[in-house]
Amino acid sequence: MRTIEEILRAKKIKVTPQRMAVYSILKKTDTHPNVEMIYQRLKPDYPAMSLATVYKTVDILKKVGLIQELSVGEGGLRYDANIKPHSHIYCEVCGKVDDVEQYPLDELQNHFLFEKVKKETGYDVTLVQLYFFGKCPQCSMQKKTTAYEA
Amino acid sequence: MRTIEEILRAKKIKVTPQRMAVYSILKKTDTHPNVEMIYQRLKPDYPAMSLATVYKTVDILKKVGLIQELSVGEGGLRYDANIKPHSHIYCEVCGKVDDVEQYPLDELQNHFLFEKVKKETGYDVTLVQLYFFGKCPQCSMQKKTTAYEA
DNA sequence: ATTTCTGCAAATGCTTTGCATTGCA
DNA sequence: TGCAATGCAAAGCATTTGCAGAAAT
Numbered sequence: 001m002r003t004i005e006e007i008l009r010a011k012k013i014k015v016t017p018q019r020m021a022v023y024s025i026l027k028k029t030d031t032h033p034n035v036e037m038i039y040q041r042l043k044p045d046y047p048a049m050s051l052a053t054v055y056k057t058v059d060i061l062k063k064v065g066l067i068q069e070l071s072v073g074e075g076g077l078r079y080d081a082n083i084k085p086h087s088h089i090y091c092e093v094c095g096k097v098d099d100v101e102q103y104p105l106d107e108l109q110n111h112f113l114f115e116k117v118k119k120e121t122g123y124d125v126t127l128v129q130l131y132f133f134g135k136c137p138q139c140s141m142q143k144k145t146t147a148y149e150a
Numbered sequence: 151m152r153t154i155e156e157i158l159r160a161k162k163i164k165v166t167p168q169r170m171a172v173y174s175i176l177k178k179t180d181t182h183p184n185v186e187m188i189y190q191r192l193k194p195d196y197p198a199m200s201l202a203t204v205y206k207t208v209d210i211l212k213k214v215g216l217i218q219e220l221s222v223g224e225g226g227l228r229y230d231a232n233i234k235p236h237s238h239i240y241c242e243v244c245g246k247v248d249d250v251e252q253y254p255l256d257e258l259q260n261h262f263l264f265e266k267v268k269k270e271t272g273y274d275v276t277l278v279q280l281y282f283f284g285k286c287p288q289c290s291m292q293k294k295t296t297a298y299e300a
Numbered sequence: 301a302t303t304t305c306t307g308c309a310a311a312t313g314c315t316t317t318g319c320a321t322t323g324c325a
Numbered sequence: 326t327g328c329a330a331t332g333c334a335a336a337g338c339a340t341t342t343g344c345a346g347a348a349a350t
Contacts, residue, residue: 049331068224073221073223122287123239123285131278133275201339202308203305304348311343314339316336316337
Protein backbone atom coordinates (compact mmCIF):
# COMPACT_ATOMS: atom_id res chain seq x y z
CA MET A 1 0.00 0.00 0.00
CA ARG A 2 1.67 3.18 -1.24
CA THR A 3 1.09 6.58 0.22
CA ILE A 4 -0.26 9.44 -1.90
CA GLU A 5 3.15 11.07 -1.69
CA GLU A 6 4.80 7.98 -3.14
CA ILE A 7 2.26 7.74 -5.93
CA LEU A 8 2.81 11.37 -6.89
CA ARG A 9 6.60 11.21 -6.69
CA ALA A 10 6.62 8.03 -8.77
CA LYS A 11 4.99 10.07 -11.55
CA LYS A 12 7.41 12.97 -11.08
CA ILE A 13 4.65 15.15 -9.70
CA LYS A 14 5.75 17.36 -6.85
CA VAL A 15 4.16 16.94 -3.47
CA THR A 16 2.91 20.33 -2.30
CA PRO A 17 0.82 21.40 0.68
CA GLN A 18 -1.92 22.59 -1.68
CA ARG A 19 -2.16 19.21 -3.39
CA MET A 20 -2.22 17.33 -0.13
CA ALA A 21 -4.86 19.71 1.20
CA VAL A 22 -7.17 19.24 -1.78
CA TYR A 23 -6.80 15.49 -1.57
CA SER A 24 -7.44 15.44 2.16
CA ILE A 25 -10.61 17.51 1.77
CA LEU A 26 -11.90 14.99 -0.74
CA LYS A 27 -10.75 12.04 1.34
CA LYS A 28 -12.72 13.09 4.38
CA THR A 29 -16.01 14.01 2.77
CA ASP A 30 -18.69 12.11 0.91
CA THR A 31 -20.45 15.21 -0.41
CA HIS A 32 -18.81 15.13 -3.84
CA PRO A 33 -17.84 18.79 -3.91
CA ASN A 34 -17.11 20.77 -7.04
CA VAL A 35 -14.06 23.02 -7.41
CA GLU A 36 -15.69 26.04 -5.82
CA MET A 37 -16.82 23.99 -2.80
CA ILE A 38 -13.33 22.56 -2.32
CA TYR A 39 -11.92 26.08 -2.54
CA GLN A 40 -14.31 27.39 0.11
CA ARG A 41 -13.47 24.57 2.52
CA LEU A 42 -9.77 25.15 1.99
CA LYS A 43 -9.88 28.91 2.56
CA PRO A 44 -9.85 28.95 6.39
CA ASP A 45 -6.65 26.90 6.53
CA TYR A 46 -5.07 28.17 3.32
CA PRO A 47 -6.12 31.80 2.90
CA ALA A 48 -3.63 32.34 0.08
CA MET A 49 -4.83 29.35 -1.95
CA SER A 50 -5.97 30.25 -5.42
CA LEU A 51 -9.00 28.88 -7.21
CA ALA A 52 -6.81 28.24 -10.25
CA THR A 53 -4.65 25.95 -8.15
CA VAL A 54 -7.69 23.92 -7.13
CA TYR A 55 -8.64 23.53 -10.79
CA LYS A 56 -5.13 22.41 -11.67
CA THR A 57 -4.92 20.09 -8.68
CA VAL A 58 -8.13 18.16 -9.27
CA ASP A 59 -7.00 17.71 -12.86
CA ILE A 60 -3.74 16.17 -11.75
CA LEU A 61 -5.30 13.98 -9.07
CA LYS A 62 -7.80 12.74 -11.63
CA LYS A 63 -5.12 11.92 -14.20
CA VAL A 64 -3.08 10.07 -11.60
CA GLY A 65 -6.20 8.10 -10.66
CA LEU A 66 -6.38 9.23 -7.05
CA ILE A 67 -9.83 10.73 -7.47
CA GLN A 68 -12.73 10.33 -9.87
CA GLU A 69 -14.71 12.99 -11.67
CA LEU A 70 -18.50 13.00 -11.72
CA SER A 71 -20.75 14.70 -14.21
CA VAL A 72 -24.23 14.90 -12.75
CA GLY A 73 -25.65 17.26 -15.30
CA GLU A 74 -25.29 20.67 -13.72
CA GLY A 75 -22.81 21.89 -16.22
CA GLY A 76 -19.87 21.61 -13.83
CA LEU A 77 -17.99 18.62 -12.47
CA ARG A 78 -17.72 17.07 -9.03
CA TYR A 79 -14.95 15.09 -7.38
CA ASP A 80 -14.77 11.98 -5.27
CA ALA A 81 -11.74 10.42 -3.57
CA ASN A 82 -13.62 7.15 -3.25
CA ILE A 83 -12.44 5.30 -6.33
CA LYS A 84 -14.09 1.99 -5.53
CA PRO A 85 -16.83 1.31 -8.10
CA HIS A 86 -20.07 2.74 -6.76
CA SER A 87 -22.89 4.75 -8.23
CA HIS A 88 -24.36 8.12 -7.38
CA ILE A 89 -27.69 9.77 -6.90
CA TYR A 90 -28.40 13.42 -7.57
CA CYS A 91 -31.14 15.46 -5.92
CA GLU A 92 -32.70 17.55 -8.64
CA VAL A 93 -34.08 19.96 -6.05
CA CYS A 94 -31.08 20.87 -3.86
CA GLY A 95 -28.26 19.57 -6.04
CA LYS A 96 -26.87 17.19 -3.42
CA VAL A 97 -24.97 14.11 -4.61
CA ASP A 98 -25.00 10.94 -2.50
CA ASP A 99 -23.37 7.56 -2.89
CA VAL A 100 -25.39 4.48 -3.76
CA GLU A 101 -23.81 1.28 -2.52
CA GLN A 102 -26.86 -0.84 -3.06
CA TYR A 103 -26.57 -1.34 -6.76
CA PRO A 104 -23.85 -3.85 -7.56
CA LEU A 105 -21.77 -1.69 -9.84
CA ASP A 106 -19.13 -4.42 -9.84
CA GLU A 107 -21.52 -6.29 -12.03
CA LEU A 108 -21.48 -3.40 -14.49
CA GLN A 109 -17.77 -2.95 -14.06
CA ASN A 110 -17.00 -6.52 -15.04
CA HIS A 111 -15.04 -7.67 -18.01
CA PHE A 112 -17.92 -9.61 -19.50
CA LEU A 113 -20.22 -6.62 -19.79
CA PHE A 114 -17.40 -4.50 -21.20
CA GLU A 115 -16.83 -7.18 -23.83
CA LYS A 116 -20.53 -7.26 -24.64
CA VAL A 117 -20.59 -3.51 -25.12
CA LYS A 118 -17.40 -3.66 -27.15
CA LYS A 119 -18.98 -6.25 -29.41
CA GLU A 120 -21.94 -3.98 -30.06
CA THR A 121 -20.23 -0.62 -30.34
CA GLY A 122 -16.65 -1.43 -31.27
CA TYR A 123 -15.46 0.80 -28.44
CA ASP A 124 -12.64 -0.13 -26.11
CA VAL A 125 -14.52 0.26 -22.85
CA THR A 126 -12.60 1.40 -19.80
CA LEU A 127 -15.15 2.84 -17.39
CA VAL A 128 -18.82 2.87 -16.55
CA GLN A 129 -20.79 5.38 -14.50
CA LEU A 130 -24.30 4.89 -13.18
CA TYR A 131 -26.31 7.90 -12.05
CA PHE A 132 -29.69 7.97 -10.42
CA PHE A 133 -31.79 11.11 -10.30
CA GLY A 134 -34.60 12.06 -7.97
CA LYS A 135 -35.53 14.01 -4.87
CA CYS A 136 -33.68 13.57 -1.57
CA PRO A 137 -35.48 12.86 1.73
CA GLN A 138 -34.93 16.39 3.04
CA CYS A 139 -36.35 17.99 -0.08
CA SER A 140 -39.28 15.57 -0.12
CA MET A 141 -40.16 16.53 3.44
CA GLN A 142 -39.87 20.24 2.77
CA LYS A 143 -43.26 21.88 2.64
CA LYS A 144 -43.57 23.40 -0.78
CA THR A 145 -43.38 27.16 -0.39
CA THR A 146 -42.40 28.27 -3.84
CA ALA A 147 -44.39 30.11 -6.46
CA TYR A 148 -44.99 26.77 -8.13
CA GLU A 149 -47.04 25.50 -5.21
CA ALA A 150 -50.34 24.02 -6.30
CA MET B 151 -50.37 9.07 -30.35
CA ARG B 152 -50.19 12.84 -30.01
CA THR B 153 -48.16 15.06 -32.27
CA ILE B 154 -45.46 17.30 -30.88
CA GLU B 155 -47.65 20.28 -31.66
CA GLU B 156 -50.45 18.85 -29.57
CA ILE B 157 -48.14 18.09 -26.68
CA LEU B 158 -46.82 21.66 -26.68
CA ARG B 159 -50.22 23.31 -27.03
CA ALA B 160 -51.60 21.16 -24.24
CA LYS B 161 -48.99 22.77 -21.98
CA LYS B 162 -49.73 26.26 -23.30
CA ILE B 163 -46.38 26.39 -25.03
CA LYS B 164 -46.48 28.09 -28.39
CA VAL B 165 -45.57 26.14 -31.48
CA THR B 166 -42.93 28.11 -33.38
CA PRO B 167 -40.81 27.26 -36.42
CA GLN B 168 -37.67 27.52 -34.29
CA ARG B 169 -38.93 24.96 -31.78
CA MET B 170 -40.03 22.56 -34.46
CA ALA B 171 -36.69 22.97 -36.20
CA VAL B 172 -34.66 22.18 -33.08
CA TYR B 173 -36.79 19.15 -32.39
CA SER B 174 -36.55 17.91 -35.94
CA ILE B 175 -32.76 18.20 -35.92
CA LEU B 176 -32.65 16.06 -32.80
CA LYS B 177 -35.22 13.64 -34.14
CA LYS B 178 -33.23 12.84 -37.23
CA THR B 179 -29.77 12.41 -35.72
CA ASP B 180 -28.21 9.96 -33.32
CA THR B 181 -25.08 12.02 -32.70
CA HIS B 182 -26.32 13.59 -29.45
CA PRO B 183 -25.39 17.17 -30.37
CA ASN B 184 -24.86 19.95 -27.87
CA VAL B 185 -26.41 23.41 -28.23
CA GLU B 186 -23.64 24.76 -30.43
CA MET B 187 -23.87 21.75 -32.78
CA ILE B 188 -27.64 22.13 -33.07
CA TYR B 189 -27.17 25.83 -33.81
CA GLN B 190 -24.65 25.11 -36.57
CA ARG B 191 -26.92 22.56 -38.24
CA LEU B 192 -29.84 24.96 -38.07
CA LYS B 193 -28.00 27.93 -39.55
CA PRO B 194 -28.29 27.04 -43.28
CA ASP B 195 -32.08 26.82 -43.06
CA TYR B 196 -32.62 29.45 -40.35
CA PRO B 197 -29.93 32.09 -40.80
CA ALA B 198 -31.64 34.44 -38.33
CA MET B 199 -31.86 31.84 -35.56
CA SER B 200 -30.17 32.92 -32.37
CA LEU B 201 -28.03 30.73 -30.13
CA ALA B 202 -30.04 31.98 -27.15
CA THR B 203 -33.18 30.60 -28.74
CA VAL B 204 -31.57 27.17 -29.06
CA TYR B 205 -30.66 27.26 -25.37
CA LYS B 206 -34.21 28.23 -24.42
CA THR B 207 -35.73 25.66 -26.76
CA VAL B 208 -33.80 22.63 -25.53
CA ASP B 209 -34.73 23.66 -22.00
CA ILE B 210 -38.40 23.67 -22.87
CA LEU B 211 -38.29 20.43 -24.84
CA LYS B 212 -36.52 18.80 -21.93
CA LYS B 213 -39.05 20.03 -19.37
CA VAL B 214 -41.91 18.82 -21.55
CA GLY B 215 -40.21 15.43 -21.81
CA LEU B 216 -39.78 15.42 -25.58
CA ILE B 217 -36.00 15.13 -25.36
CA GLN B 218 -33.48 13.96 -22.79
CA GLU B 219 -30.34 15.70 -21.60
CA LEU B 220 -27.02 13.88 -21.35
CA SER B 221 -24.05 14.83 -19.25
CA VAL B 222 -21.06 12.93 -20.52
CA GLY B 223 -18.45 14.77 -18.52
CA GLU B 224 -17.28 17.50 -20.84
CA GLY B 225 -18.75 20.25 -18.81
CA GLY B 226 -21.54 20.93 -21.29
CA LEU B 227 -24.71 19.04 -22.03
CA ARG B 228 -25.95 17.04 -25.00
CA TYR B 229 -29.43 16.31 -26.26
CA ASP B 230 -31.25 13.25 -27.54
CA ALA B 231 -34.77 12.99 -28.94
CA ASN B 232 -34.71 9.24 -28.37
CA ILE B 233 -36.42 9.02 -24.97
CA LYS B 234 -36.63 5.24 -24.86
CA PRO B 235 -34.36 3.97 -22.06
CA HIS B 236 -30.93 3.28 -23.50
CA SER B 237 -27.41 3.98 -22.41
CA HIS B 238 -24.56 5.90 -23.98
CA ILE B 239 -20.90 5.55 -24.65
CA TYR B 240 -18.48 8.45 -24.87
CA CYS B 241 -15.22 8.42 -26.80
CA GLU B 242 -12.64 10.11 -24.60
CA VAL B 243 -10.48 10.82 -27.62
CA CYS B 244 -12.81 12.49 -30.15
CA GLY B 245 -15.75 13.30 -27.89
CA LYS B 246 -18.29 11.33 -29.92
CA VAL B 247 -21.34 9.93 -28.12
CA ASP B 248 -22.98 6.74 -29.35
CA ASP B 249 -26.01 4.78 -28.24
CA VAL B 250 -25.66 1.43 -26.50
CA GLU B 251 -28.67 -0.80 -26.98
CA GLN B 252 -27.00 -3.95 -25.76
CA TYR B 253 -27.19 -3.32 -22.06
CA PRO B 254 -30.71 -3.88 -20.81
CA LEU B 255 -31.33 -0.49 -19.31
CA ASP B 256 -34.95 -1.51 -18.80
CA GLU B 257 -33.63 -3.68 -16.06
CA LEU B 258 -32.11 -0.61 -14.42
CA GLN B 259 -35.16 1.44 -15.22
CA ASN B 260 -37.48 -0.95 -13.44
CA HIS B 261 -39.57 -0.24 -10.42
CA PHE B 262 -37.88 -2.86 -8.29
CA LEU B 263 -34.42 -1.35 -8.58
CA PHE B 264 -35.79 2.13 -7.96
CA GLU B 265 -37.41 0.81 -4.78
CA LYS B 266 -34.16 -0.83 -3.73
CA VAL B 267 -32.27 2.44 -4.19
CA LYS B 268 -35.03 4.34 -2.43
CA LYS B 269 -34.75 1.96 0.51
CA GLU B 270 -31.04 2.64 0.79
CA THR B 271 -30.89 6.35 0.10
CA GLY B 272 -34.35 7.63 0.94
CA TYR B 273 -34.50 9.36 -2.44
CA ASP B 274 -37.55 9.34 -4.63
CA VAL B 275 -35.92 7.95 -7.76
CA THR B 276 -37.24 9.06 -11.11
CA LEU B 277 -34.47 8.43 -13.62
CA VAL B 278 -31.29 6.47 -14.18
CA GLN B 279 -28.50 7.11 -16.66
CA LEU B 280 -25.78 4.67 -17.56
CA TYR B 281 -22.65 5.94 -19.28
CA PHE B 282 -19.76 3.95 -20.68
CA PHE B 283 -16.42 5.54 -21.45
CA GLY B 284 -13.68 4.41 -23.75
CA LYS B 285 -12.17 4.83 -27.18
CA CYS B 286 -14.21 4.54 -30.38
CA PRO B 287 -13.22 2.23 -33.28
CA GLN B 288 -12.10 5.14 -35.48
CA CYS B 289 -9.86 6.57 -32.77
CA SER B 290 -8.47 3.12 -31.96
CA MET B 291 -7.52 2.60 -35.59
CA GLN B 292 -5.95 6.02 -35.94
CA LYS B 293 -2.20 5.77 -36.09
CA LYS B 294 -0.91 7.86 -33.23
CA THR B 295 0.59 10.98 -34.77
CA THR B 296 0.51 13.37 -31.85
CA ALA B 297 3.35 14.74 -29.79
CA TYR B 298 2.53 12.11 -27.22
CA GLU B 299 3.51 9.30 -29.53
CA ALA B 300 5.86 6.81 -27.91
C1' DA C 301 -55.99 41.64 -28.45
C1' DT C 302 -53.18 39.34 -25.56
C1' DT C 303 -49.56 36.73 -24.42
C1' DT C 304 -45.53 34.56 -25.43
C1' DC C 305 -41.41 34.10 -28.16
C1' DT C 306 -37.43 35.67 -30.77
C1' DG C 307 -33.11 37.84 -31.65
C1' DC C 308 -29.87 40.89 -30.23
C1' DA C 309 -26.48 42.52 -27.17
C1' DA C 310 -24.91 42.91 -22.74
C1' DA C 311 -23.96 40.65 -18.54
C1' DT C 312 -22.65 36.83 -15.91
C1' DG C 313 -20.06 33.13 -14.38
C1' DC C 314 -17.03 29.39 -14.81
C1' DT C 315 -12.59 27.76 -16.35
C1' DT C 316 -8.15 28.44 -18.45
C1' DT C 317 -3.94 30.85 -19.40
C1' DG C 318 0.41 33.60 -18.98
C1' DC C 319 3.78 34.89 -16.24
C1' DA C 320 6.63 36.46 -12.28
C1' DT C 321 7.62 34.51 -7.88
C1' DT C 322 8.07 30.81 -4.79
C1' DG C 323 9.08 26.26 -3.29
C1' DC C 324 10.14 21.33 -3.85
C1' DA C 325 13.63 17.96 -4.91
C1' DT D 326 20.41 24.89 -8.52
C1' DG D 327 16.91 23.61 -11.74
C1' DC D 328 12.45 22.63 -12.74
C1' DA D 329 7.80 22.68 -11.50
C1' DA D 330 3.98 24.71 -8.97
C1' DT D 331 1.58 28.65 -7.06
C1' DG D 332 -1.05 32.88 -7.06
C1' DC D 333 -2.64 36.58 -9.35
C1' DA D 334 -4.94 38.94 -12.94
C1' DA D 335 -6.45 38.84 -17.43
C1' DA D 336 -8.42 36.35 -21.09
C1' DG D 337 -11.54 33.11 -23.01
C1' DC D 338 -15.81 30.65 -23.44
C1' DA D 339 -20.33 29.08 -22.50
C1' DT D 340 -24.66 30.28 -20.83
C1' DT D 341 -28.13 33.48 -19.15
C1' DT D 342 -30.66 37.70 -19.04
C1' DG D 343 -33.33 41.93 -20.33
C1' DC D 344 -35.88 43.92 -23.50
C1' DA D 345 -37.99 45.82 -27.89
C1' DG D 346 -40.10 44.09 -31.81
C1' DA D 347 -42.39 40.04 -33.96
C1' DA D 348 -45.29 36.16 -34.01
C1' DA D 349 -48.66 32.79 -32.25
C1' DT D 350 -53.16 31.92 -30.28
